[in-house]
Amino acid sequence: MxxxxxxxxxxxxxxxxxxxxxxxxxxxxxxxxxxxxxxxxxxxxxxxxxxxxxxxxxxxxxxxxxxxxPSYRRQEHGIAVVLEERNLFSEMTVLDNLRLSERAGLNALKTRGGNGIKMADVLDLFPVVAERLHSRVELLSGGGSNRWWPWRARSCFNRTCWYLMS
CATH class of the missing domain: 3.40.50.300 (P-loop containing nucleotide triphosphate hydrolases)
Incomplete structure (x- = not known):
């Protein structure tokens, strides 16, 4: 790509x-x-x-x-952006954020004729996320980039190819 x-x-x-x-x-x-x-x-x-x-x-x-x-449709082309706030729902758990993304990603992939990735596969890729599944995002350390990992894991559900970070 x-x-x-x-x-x-x-x-x-x-x-x-x-x-x-x-x-x-x-x-x-x-x-x-x-x-x-x-x-x-x-x-x-x-x-x-x-x-x-x-x-x-x-x-x-x-x-x-x-x-x-539009920006919200560019993920269908494999483009995602990581802004400083990382766009996670901070009051929800890591698992809840992943579930939302899993569902949205499956819908986006259906549009492109692809197959979705399973939650277990994402957690295998990101063991640090699996360890914190039941933690609320707002309680994760920002300094250790712990908030970045759930965002990255979340983006796997739509098979993002390009990560743009600012």
Whole structure:
């Protein structure tokens, strides 16, 4: 699977932040975008994830233009974003968060004609999550990145291919 960004320009209101950014990320590659505060790193992540509307350019997943696809539908193309808050329901247990994602992921995969991954398989991949299934998310340590693991495990249910982290 290849993710490509072609001549992407994006900003906030009428103020451009990114100017004609292009990059391609192929299977089994990890890419880091490095720069000073305000350089546009998070803006790029938001544009690729569909959280910001580009002024120009395209975002493609395996050659399919997903530029106009809403953020909540991009997971069907294998794109997920990890924002600082990680979008977990903090008052619920890790298991409850996973169950919600399991159900949503199965629905998304049916749309793509795929098969879902089972809870047991996800827990085998992430033993640290299995150890904390009955813990409320809000009680997990953020400093040790313990909140990141349930999010990553949760995203397995829709077979995400690209994780965009800001």
């Amino acid at each position: 290849a993710l490509s960004v072609e001549n992407l320009s994006c900003g906030y209101g009428d103020v451009p932040v990114l100017h004609s950014v292009s990059l391609t990320v192929n299977d089994n590659e990890a890419v880091a975008i490095v720069g000073a505060n305000g350089a546009g790193k998070s803006t790029l992540v938001r544009a690729v994830a569909g959280l910001s509307v580009p002024m120009a350019g395209a975002v493609r997943m395996n050659g399919v233009d997903v530029t106009g696809v």
